[in-house]
Amino acid sequence: MSSPESSAVRVRFAPSPTGYLHIGGARTALFNWLYARHRGGTFILRIEDTDDARNSEQAIAVILEGLKWLGLDWDEGPTAANPAGPSRGERGPYFQSQRHAIYRRHAEALRERGAVYEKEGALWFRMEREAITLHDLVCGEVTRTLTDREAADPDFVIVRSDGKPVFHFVNVVDDLEMGITHVLRGEDHLSNTFKHVALFRALGAPPPQYGHIPLILNQDGSKMSKRDTGASLETYLKDGFVPEAVVNYLCLLGWSPKDDSQVMPVTEIIRRFDVPQILRANARFDFAKMQWMNYEHLRCLPLAQLRELATPHFRAAGIELGAFDTAYVEAALHTAQEKVRQITGLPAFCRFYFTDDVAPDTEAAAALTSARRPAVKALRDALEKLEPFSDAAIEASLKAAAAEAGIKPRDLVQPVRVACTGALVGPSLYHLMAILGRERTLRRLDGAIKRMVS
């Protein structure tokens, strides 16, 4: 083993604050984070806010919040969305807008070496004319010859005439200054990399190891851009997805554990993630599988976390979970946890626990027929005296009432369900009645019995 100093992995995620976090960007961040955690390295967040036309603290906050939501903690980088604000780490500033002196210094060094020249007020880099070969961690050896456009003039601007440095330059300078050892980024940067390598050579420093990961495409194979549904990470946050599920699904896009593993906790993903298993082909985003994955994580989510994730969605539906006893809320949510695919489905599924307004719609009301009235009444009277008022006892009681009436349990279940919840679908009837409690259950049954006259 070499010393920690020489072998320490330093990777970074360097997004531009565009106002949203692209799902592909989130996956890039995830791969870098996983690699850092797997190797015991350092994960750095750097904000590429060189284009001030589209920068705002709000846009930066979207990135920070998205990463936090996914659970991708960074070891170095900003701790607030303010470029001039606090940060963590010794290699800052972590906002490019705060690093102009550094860029100027390197531009000056290049000028002294004759690697650049001035033309029309801008600083141009003398690009290498020969083909450059790159050893990509994912794609292997790649040799790139100049395109016809570049053959005409391969040089490119590194500092604009207004004095602002451009992406290729700042990206390289920052990776150099921050001691980045591995760059895992989208394949859309593969062609750019040859410029970056040339820049590193001119700067007299060895480039980091590059690995270009395949892109995430739309379901139909087209390029996923900001307008496409599901392209923004915020969608998953707003639609009630479990962050661990998003991480799990995303890691399976462009990386493979090489066995049949699908559902994995993050700790296991970290343990197994490594660069050789990164795939080379673009992957399409499959929303149906994302939903399935979400269900798999949702069903075993600890109740406290489920309650936390569900609270804003209930609030949006006009229900304040905080107004109810925590144990009651968690017991209620537990009965629905394995029944919905997304947390957004929870309020409609569980609203009857938190409101007495359970008037059925016309379709559900059709279950409240006069023919079932005697059986429902008989059950109601049995429940009044039932001890204990538990799900098992309620089940036995309902089955007895059904048998007495000469009907199948299911024929009694539906009117009772509509009476208690106002809906045809919902959690297990016996469990929900037990949680509702005797008093409320009887009150709702009485209300329904009155309606069962025609």
Place this chain on the structure above:
RNA sequence: GACCCCAUCGUCUAGCGGUUAGGACACCAGCCUUUCACGUUGGUAACACGGGUUCGAUUCCCGUUGGGGUCGCCA
């Protein structure tokens, strides 16, 4: 237009010269069942095409086609 990357069921993928080409999602059918969902059993479904190399190609090489990316004083 030029350059670069890529190509196994509809989708995500396993496979690294000889397999009945495996798994997952989705879909279909049966079973289970208090609705819904789950679970369970089974099923439909793939090596883009053409040349090589080889005793033998999904696998290696070349080409074609197709998809994606890049060639900015955007990032």
